[in-house]
Structures are given as structure tokens and as C-alpha cells.
Amino acid sequence: MKFPMASPTSEPTAVPGSAALPDAAVVADACLIASHRLSEWVSNAPTMEEDVALGNIALDLLGQARGLLSHLGDEDRLAYFRDAAEFRNPTICELPNGDFGHTVLRSWFIDAWLERVWCAWLDAGDEVVRGVAEKAIKENAYHRRHSSSWVIRLGDGTDESHRRMVDALDALWPYVGEIAVAGWIDTVEPVLAEAALPVPELPADGREVGSLGRHTEYLGALLAESQSLARQFPGATW
Amino acid sequence: MQLWEVFLRPRNGMHHQHVGSLHAVDAEMALENARDVFTRRGEAASIWVVPSAAIVASDPADKDELFEPAMDKIYRHPTFYEVPDGVANL
Numbered sequence: 001m002k003f004p005m006a007s008p009t010s011e012p013t014a015v016p017g018s019a020a021l022p023d024a025a026v027v028a029d030a031c032l033i034a035s036h037r038l039s040e041w042v043s044n045a046p047t048m049e050e051d052v053a054l055g056n057i058a059l060d061l062l063g064q065a066r067g068l069l070s071h072l073g074d075e076d077r078l079a080y081f082r083d084a085a086e087f088r089n090p091t092i093c094e095l096p097n098g099d100f101g102h103t104v105l106r107s108w109f110i111d112a113w114l115e116r117v118w119c120a121w122l123d124a125g126d127e128v129v130r131g132v133a134e135k136a137i138k139e140n141a142y143h144r145r146h147s148s149s150w151v152i153r154l155g156d157g158t159d160e161s162h163r164r165m166v167d168a169l170d171a172l173w174p175y176v177g178e179i180a181v182a183g184w185i186d187t188v189e190p191v192l193a194e195a196a197l198p199v200p201e202l203p204a205d206g207r208e209v210g211s212l213g214r215h216t217e218y219l220g221a222l223l224a225e226s227q228s229l230a231r232q233f234p235g236a237t238w
Numbered sequence: 239m240q241l242w243e244v245f246l247r248p249r250n251g252m253h254h255q256h257v258g259s260l261h262a263v264d265a266e267m268a269l270e271n272a273r274d275v276f277t278r279r280g281e282a283a284s285i286w287v288v289p290s291a292a293i294v295a296s297d298p299a300d301k302d303e304l305f306e307p308a309m310d311k312i313y314r315h316p317t318f319y320e321v322p323d324g325v326a327n328l
Contacts, residue, residue: 047239049260049271056274146270153263 016202019181021120024129026211028068029089032079034110035061036226037097046100060139067132080230084219091210092175094219101154102168108147112187113179114140148191155195169197177203178210242268243293244276245286254286
């Protein structure tokens with residue numbers, strides 16, 4: 001299986017809430033980039049317990065990325081030696097962490113998207129893809145539990161935590177068009193409601209379209225860090 | 239944040255054993271944190287979390303009256319007894 005490169009000619013259809021189910025390359029990159037963002041919290045989380053929790057989730061996502069990338073090609077080459085325009089993750093995955101509330105809200109949106117993906121892939125014809133989904137679906141159930149409970153706790157928490165969650169929602173919502181597959185909003189909406197957060201109209205699509213290789217300025221900086229060792233010392237082992 | 243004590247049961251048929259403590263604001267977070275901090279290597283089939291404030295502890299100053307009297311009662315150990323010849327299934 002060859003890693004499918006982004007095709008600049010195919011534009012997404014702009015019907016809110018009906019983004020296409022992603023292919024394996026998009027999901028592989030989404031898991032890889034989301035994992036890296038969460039790993040940036042290690043040693044910086046609000047509590048030691050949360051530090052371990054975010055690290056665990058980052059490792060789950062990395063495992064999912066590896067399962068798919070190694071199926072699509074040489075996982076190291078794909079992870080370390082592609083440039084930003086060759087990555088196909090939805091742009092929401094690459095946005096900076098912001099504060100803790102911003103991070104858990106972004107995780108909640110991505111986790112809800114991945115749930116639709118893994119469920120759909122339980123019937124995949126490709127045995128490896130199906131296998132990754134079967135393993136990931138249990139991990140994802142815990143990720144959703146973790147991120148949604150924090151969204152509710154902070155959204156319906158103190159005045160300060162609520163204010164920060166509203167800011168996070170304002171910042172992230174323009175990017176959810178890319179991941180708002182059928183059923184996504186039905187998963188997300190009750191949690192936002194319980195968190196006393198508004199549910200804005202779904203945008204038609206993203207500001208950028210990661211699956212076409214069009215990314216925000218943040219992906220380049222992320223890759224510069226995550227790829228630096230492999231590029232400086234090609235073939236390094238430890 | 240409140241302090242919680244964590245108990246894990248490794249397998250069916252075993253009992254829960256204390257493994258440590260952690261911080262959490264509510265019971266739900268305590269369970270999640272316990273899962274993340276103490277079960278990373280497949281240690282548990284079940285988790286209990288208990289607010290540390292709910293634990294009633296013995297006073298270290300009482301150790302003589304509580305525990306000292308047991309020290310010279312060697313007949314409470316099974317090794318005190320000699321097994322007579324011919325007793326099966328011991």
C-alpha cells in the first residue's frame with residue numbers, strides 16, 4: 001500500500017456536518033500530530049496525575065499512528081522525512097495546546113471524530129486497518145471519557161474556568177468543519193450542553209484543509225521539533 | 239484537591255490491596271487518575287478509590303498496647319504446632 005499523497009484538485013463538499021470519512025493516511029497523521037501535541041504536556045500538566053494521563057493518551061495515539069503508518073509505508077520515513085504539505089491530518093490536530101482547557105476541548109473534538117472513524121472501520125475490508133480500529137476503539141472510549149469529563153468539569157466549573165472554555169471554543173470551532181463527519185455533532189453536542197457551553201452553527205469546512213496538505217503555520221514548527229533528531233542523525237537508534 | 243487512597247484487585251478471586259494515593263477533585267477524576275497512574279502495566283482487574291479522610295488510622299503512640307501483646311504468643315503461628323505422624327492433607 002503506497003502512502004496516498006494529497007491531491008490539490010479535489011475540493012471537499014461544503015455541507016456542514018457531513019465531512020467525508022477520512023482515509024487511513026489522514027487518520028494516521030491525525031493520530032501522530034495529536035499525539036505530539038499531547039506529549040508536549042509531559043512535565044507541564046497541572047498535576048502529576050494529569051501528566052501521566054496525558055502521556056498515556058499520547059502513547060495510545062502514537063500506537064494507532066504507527067499501526068497505520070507502517071501499513072502505508074516505512075513508518076519512520078513517513079513520520080520524520082515528510083514536510084508539512086505532505087501531511088494530511090485535519091488542521092485542528094496541529095493547533096497549539098493553549099491552556100489546559102483548550103487542550104482538553106480540542107482532544108474532545110478529535111476523540112469524537114476518531115470514534116466515528118474506528119466504528120466505521122470495524123467493517124473495513126483491509127485486515128490491518130480493521131485490526132487497528134478494533135484495538136483503538138477501546139483506547140478511544142477511555143480518551144473520550146477523559147476529555148469529555150474535563151470539558152464538563154471546566155465548562156460548568158468556576159467563572160474563570162468557564163470563561164477559558166468559552167475562549168477555547170471560539171478559537172477551535174472554526175476548525176471543526178474538517179472533522180464534522182455524520183454523527184459527530186450528535187456526540188459533541190450533549191457534552192457541550194452539560195458543560196454550559198454554546199453549540200455554534202457548524203462551519204461548512206475548515207479554514208484550511210489538512211487532508212489536501214493545506215495546513216496552518218503551526219504544523220511546520222511542530223515538525224521542526226518532532227523531526228529534528230531523525231533528520232540530524234538519520235538512522236539513529238537508542 | 240482532595241487526597242484519595244487507591245486499592246487494586248489484580249485478578250478475580252484476589253482482594254483489593256492498597257497501592258498508593260493521589261489527588262483528585264471528585265470520585266470520577268480519582269478513578270481516572272488511579273487508572274492512569276497505577277494500572278499502566280496491567281496491574282488491575284478492579285479499582286477502588288476512597289477519600290483519605292475516610293480512613294480511620296491507629297495512633298502510632300498506641301502501638302505498645304495494640305501490637306506488643308501479640309509478640310509473645312508464638313502459639314498463634316501455625317509453625318508452633320508439630321504435625322503428628324499420619325495426618326494427611328497438611
